[in-house]
Amino acid sequence: MAESVDPIATDAMAPARDGEAATGTVIAGGLPDLAVEAIGLSKTYRKTGRNPAKLALDRVDLAIPRGSLFGLLGPNGAGKSTFINILAGLVVKSRGAVRIWGIDIAERPRDARAAIGVVPQELNIDPFFTPFELLELQAGLYGVRRSERRTAQVLEAVGLADKANAYARTLSGGMRRRLLVAKALVHSPPVLVLDEPTAGVDIELRQQLWSYVRDLNRAGVTILLTTHYLEEAEALCDRIAIIDRGRVLACDTTQALLKRIDNKTVTLILSSDLLDVPDQLRRFDAELRGTRELVLRYRPSQVPIDEILAAVRDCGLALADLTTEETDLEDIFLQLTRAARADRKP
Numbered sequence: 001m002a003e004s005v006d007p008i009a010t011d012a013m014a015p016a017r018d019g020e021a022a023t024g025t026v027i028a029g030g031l032p033d034l035a036v037e038a039i040g041l042s043k044t045y046r047k048t049g050r051n052p053a054k055l056a057l058d059r060v061d062l063a064i065p066r067g068s069l070f071g072l073l074g075p076n077g078a079g080k081s082t083f084i085n086i087l088a089g090l091v092v093k094s095r096g097a098v099r100i101w102g103i104d105i106a107e108r109p110r111d112a113r114a115a116i117g118v119v120p121q122e123l124n125i126d127p128f129f130t131p132f133e134l135l136e137l138q139a140g141l142y143g144v145r146r147s148e149r150r151t152a153q154v155l156e157a158v159g160l161a162d163k164a165n166a167y168a169r170t171l172s173g174g175m176r177r178r179l180l181v182a183k184a185l186v187h188s189p190p191v192l193v194l195d196e197p198t199a200g201v202d203i204e205l206r207q208q209l210w211s212y213v214r215d216l217n218r219a220g221v222t223i224l225l226t227t228h229y230l231e232e233a234e235a236l237c238d239r240i241a242i243i244d245r246g247r248v249l250a251c252d253t254t255q256a257l258l259k260r261i262d263n264k265t266v267t268l269i270l271s272s273d274l275l276d277v278p279d280q281l282r283r284f285d286a287e288l289r290g291t292r293e294l295v296l297r298y299r300p301s302q303v304p305i306d307e308i309l310a311a312v313r314d315c316g317l318a319l320a321d322l323t324t325e326e327t328d329l330e331d332i333f334l335q336l337t338r339a340a341r342a343d344r345k346p
């Protein structure tokens with residue numbers, strides 16, 4: 001989140017090379033192709049008091065390639081935090097398997113946890129420690145040897161070097177979030193997971209955070225983030241999984257997802273009144289709004305925009321303005337979730 005990240009510090013945060021985790025665990029067979037893999041992962045929260053049992057994840061298959069900046073996108077209650085918390089070892093899965101950096105979380109939970117750093121959704125920081133102390137404590141918990149600690153460097157990288165010895169309670173919200181990122185990085189995990197990193201965060205900090213996440217990713221860290229902001233996933237992630245009600249509805253590269261809906265709208269603002277849609281334009285599903293606005297719809301894969309403009313010229317229409325609208329992730333998201341919900345109605 002530092003506006004410009006010190007390359008030395010960024011490099012220091014890159015995952016250890018040659019398949020060797022920071023804790024010294026040698027992972028057989030070198031670097032895995034998948035940073036995280038979930039196979040048939042389900043989670044049912046047990047009934048408690050008046051709350052009925054809840055199926056929060058329903059046979060989730062997800063493959064997160066090493067080096068990707070992966071977005072887990074879904075509305076509130078979709079199961080995103082449940083997924084993250086299973087990776088973090090905070091929630092116990094009900095069924096299925098998960099591997100982090102090639103390590104099965106059920107077989108070798110400690111090694112799996114060493115391969116991942118998790119930034120939780122809530123800003124839970126002990127107010128009576130300083131950032132320096134908090135990071136040292138965290139490094140200790142992860143068994144990072146004193147000689148291998150890079151506490152000052154990590155603080156520098158998140159732009160908190162000058163707050164190293166301030167009480168955490170005196171830090172602003174933005175600084176606290178950066179401190180949580182630093183905390184997740186002390187053991188140089190090759191995979192960094194951020195649960196809704198920008199929920200309730202102002203625009204400036206959001207931009208800083210995005211740029212910092214991109215820098216880490218460029219330095220080789222695989223990033224998994226959850227979000228319910230579509231623009232965030234679209235702007236930041238190279239791959240996106242859309243989940244809703246515990247199920248994966250789509251998982252693809254961002255580009256491929258955006259191409260799925262082959263639909264565009266062009267709006268013509270006319271410089272004189274029009275009373276009816278000209279026949280030549282009916283094939284573009286034309287709709288007249290008032291007398292000066294004409295909306296045309298087309299499939300960019302089948303109809304070049306030139307053809308539409310030529311048809312408009314042939315009708316002798318004079319234009320005052322013209323705008324086109326791309327489909328965005330929101331359209332795809334709505335289409336997928338509506339279809340899935342319709343399918344599952346009894």
Ligand code: ADP
Nearest residue numbers: 045054056074075076077078079080081082083
């Ligand atoms: P998201 O992070 O996408 O908003 P969550 O994973 O937090 O979704 O929640 C998924 C579903 O599981 C929700 O219906 C939520 O109410 C339920 N849930 C989450 N945590 C618990 C819990 N500890 N006990 C019972 N139900 C839970």
Ligand code: MG
Nearest residue numbers: 080081121196
């Ligand atoms: Mg959540």
